[in-house]
Amino acid sequence: MPRYLQNLELPLNSEQPQILHIDLNSCFATVEQQARPLLRGRPVAITNRLTKNACVVAASYEAKALGVKVGMGYADAKLLAPELIMVETDPPKYHYVYKKLIKIMRSYSPNIGMKSIDEGIIDFHGTRANVNRRPLTVIGHEIKRRLRDDVGCWMKCNVGIAPNRFLAKTAAGLHKPDGLDVITHHNLRQTLSGMRLTDLTGIAQRNQARLNAAGIHTPLQFLDAPASVLSRQVFHSVCGDDWYRRLRGWEVDDAERDTKTIGRQFVMDDYAASEEKVLNRLAHLCESTGLKLRHKGFCARGISLHIQYKTGDAWHSRKAFKSGFYTTPEIFRRALLLYNQHPRHDYVVMLSVSCYLLEASTANQMSILDEVNKEAFLTEAIDELNDRYGNYTVTFANSLGANQEIKQKIPFGTTRYFELLCDRA
Amino acid sequence: MDQAEIINKDVNIVAFYFKNSARRLRCFPKRMEYDGKRINFTETGLVHPTKKGQRMIHVFDMTDGAADYRLEFDAADLSWKLIAITDTQYASISPKFRTAPQF
Numbered sequence: 106m107p108r109y110l111q112n113l114e115l116p117l118n119s120e121q122p123q124i125l126h127i128d129l130n131s132c133f134a135t136v137e138q139q140a141r142p143l144l145r146g147r148p149v150a151i152t153n154r155l156t157k158n159a160c161v162v163a164a165s166y167e168a169k170a171l172g173v174k175v176g177m178g179y180a181d182a183k184l185l186a187p188e189l190i191m192v193e194t195d196p197p198k199y200h201y202v203y204k205k206l207i208k209i210m211r212s213y214s215p216n217i218g219m220k221s222i223d224e225g226i227i228d229f230h231g232t233r234a235n236v237n238r239r240p241l242t243v244i245g246h247e248i249k250r251r252l253r254d255d256v257g258c259w260m261k262c263n264v265g266i267a268p269n270r271f272l273a274k275t276a277a278g279l280h281k282p283d284g285l286d287v288i289t290h291h292n293l294r295q296t297l298s299g300m301r302l303t304d305l306t307g308i309a310q311r312n313q314a315r316l317n318a319a320g321i322h323t324p325l326q327f328l329d330a331p332a333s334v335l336s337r338q339v340f341h342s343v344c345g346d347d348w349y350r351r352l353r354g355w356e357v358d359d360a361e362r363d364t365k366t367i368g369r370q371f372v373m374d375d376y377a378a379s380e381e382k383v384l385n386r387l388a389h390l391c392e393s394t395g396l397k398l399r400h401k402g403f404c405a406r407g408i409s410l411h412i413q414y415k416t417g418d419a420w421h422s423r424k425a426f427k428s429g430f431y432t433t434p435e436i437f438r439r440a441l442l443l444y445n446q447h448p449r450h451d452y453v454v455m456l457s458v459s460c461y462l463l464e465a466s467t468a469n470q471m472s473i474l475d476e477v478n479k480e481a482f483l484t485e486a487i488d489e490l491n492d493r494y495g496n497y498t499v500t501f502a503n504s505l506g507a508n509q510e511i512k513q514k515i516p517f518g519t520t521r522y523f524e525l526l527c528d529r530a
Numbered sequence: 531m532d533q534a535e536i537i538n539k540d541v542n543i544v545a546f547y548f549k550n551s552a553r554r555l556r557c558f559p560k561r562m563e564y565d566g567k568r569i570n571f572t573e574t575g576l577v578h579p580t581k582k583g584q585r586m587i588h589v590f591d592m593t594d595g596a597a598d599y600r601l602e603f604d605a606a607d608l609s610w611k612l613i614a615i616t617d618t619q620y621a622s623i624s625p626k627f628r629t630a631p632q633f
Contacts, residue, residue: 140576140591141598141616197589201578257576495583 115332117290118268118354123229125213125241126265126273127206127248130282132223134165136202137192139257148173148189150182155193162194166282199223205255209248213237226270228359241266245285268354274306290354297324297352315339328352364401368409368459369393374510376415376454383453384444389507390458391440392500395433398460399488404429404467405460408436410443413455420447429467432484433501436460534616539564543601543610559590559601564612569594589613 129135133151138144148168152159161182164173171186182189203222210217214237216228229237237244245264252260265276267288276286279296288296302313302324319339321327327348336345347357369390375382398405409423422443430436440458468485472478487499497508544561557577562569575591575598590601598616603609 136576142573142575142593143598143616197580198576198578201576493584498583 115350115353115355117293119290120268120354122241122266122268122273122287122289123233124267124270124273124356125227125229125245125248126267126270126277127210127225127227128263128265128274128277129202129206129223130261130263131163131165131169132202133163133194133199134168135260136198136256137195138165139259140195140198144190144192145259148186150179150189150191151194152179152191153194155191159191202256202260206252209251209255213244213248220274224274226273242285242287249283249285269351269356270358271306271351272354275300275304278304278306288354293354294325294328297328300324302327312340324352364403364463366409366459366461367394367397367401367403367405367463368457369397370411370455370457371511372455373453377452380449383456384441385504385507386511387440387444387456387458388437388501388503389511390456391437392433392497392504393511394458394460395431395436395484396488396496398431398436398463399466399468399484402466403460403463404431404465405436406430406462406464407460408439408443409459409461410440410447411455411457411459412444412447412453414451415454416451418451422446423461425462429464431466431468432480434480434484437501437503534614536614537564537612538614539612541601541610541612557588557590557603559592559610562599562601562610562612569599571599 134149137149137151138147144165146167147165148171149165150161150168150173151163153162157179159179161168161173161175161177161179164175164182168182168186168189171189173182173186173189177185179191182191199222203219206225207217207219210225210227214227214229214232216230216232218226218228220226229241245266248264249262252262261283263277263281263283264285265273265278265288266286267273267276268290272288272293275296276288277284279286302308302316302322303310305324305327308316316322316327316339319330319334321330321339330339330349332346332349334345335349336343339345340348350357371386371390373383373386378386406427406429407423407425409421411419411421413419424439424443426439430439436458468481472481490499491497500508542563543559546558546560547555548558549555558574559571562571571592572595573593575593577588577590580587580589586605588603588605590603592599592601600613600616602611602613604611
């Protein structure tokens, strides 16, 4: 917001709500209950690995009612709910539901966006005059019905309708599970009056403390706070202006973000792993990073490595190079340069490789150096083979066997590699 | 923990095919012969496609009311494979959640 406008009061957005937010209820747990009817009505927790140290990545509503929360360890969850059934994630199932959801959403508007694997937004701007003349609440109920028809009778979703993305998401969270709520300028104050600050998406303990320090203790006080207070006193940045507009129903969250880094991380399957085993896992992470990089048509000029030790200490290093790289051997060689510098004072428990300084791929540009061309052609041939016969059919010798341990798991947040990972799973 | 038993064996399946208007045939595996037993399926949980390289595999999650079965149908050679049977030694359903969801 320009500085000269900061002292002017922005009214609530009185536009008819045009944003519809869909949120699948406890997505992974519900999909597993849909797939396996005997799990229905029982407390189910989804985990990435079926081990005692596993953590819950999704819990069914029955499990949540018993106090099981996402992020909780298996032992703690089992104490709270002795009847809890732990199920390992199955990405192709979630991918199928994700694609069904996208198909349903696309039938209403070309302007859709997936916020994550289980959350989507339909922007109805420009479609109401001719295509979607019915009220959005009717469309919302229709989407719920179509999801049940297309996927299965156990599938439920929350629908939120509001003038902007933030309020639509807030509306979707009001009556879980299977709710449908509308927030407009008429009921905005009433809706916010029944909420706590931390109920708002994006406000956790730290932001709550910032707001409290400025005398803001409720969402209504947050709504009434002037833009200047939010930007200068509370957030000390343009985030304050964004919050001022967001709470009033004006859109600020529709910006597309570029990919800045591409990488992969792995928590070691063995907390006392030998150097050889760590290098094996590192090679696999580099292979996986290379696959993502080539899938997105990028080459990178920088690489960073993050290592966490058993003591809890961490080590991090990064290096930028003059020339871009995208083949697996190149990524591994550069990662190895960094890896050889790390202090060997304890067992490695977590490894993370990521590439940065991304630019358009130079794969179609032949080099004058024959060695470089050979490596590029080999990578292309290996990718083609793996595409036809399944991932890791032909693999890097250093990473042999690692794909049995480092399994593809469900991605949180971005879904930009979901197609690639599920097709190649 | 989940009580899944991995089988990974070819099985004989008797399947029904239903024609839906404007849709492809819907398949319902009705009966399976495995280990000298006949298992009659009562409900389909989820049918989803997956890929193994360029081969299309249709995964059927079925139940006979006593156990959950995971079947894979290979669209290339039209063969059925029983992947896993999940044990039904689950804890009993809490009365609070015994009712089906109201739609």
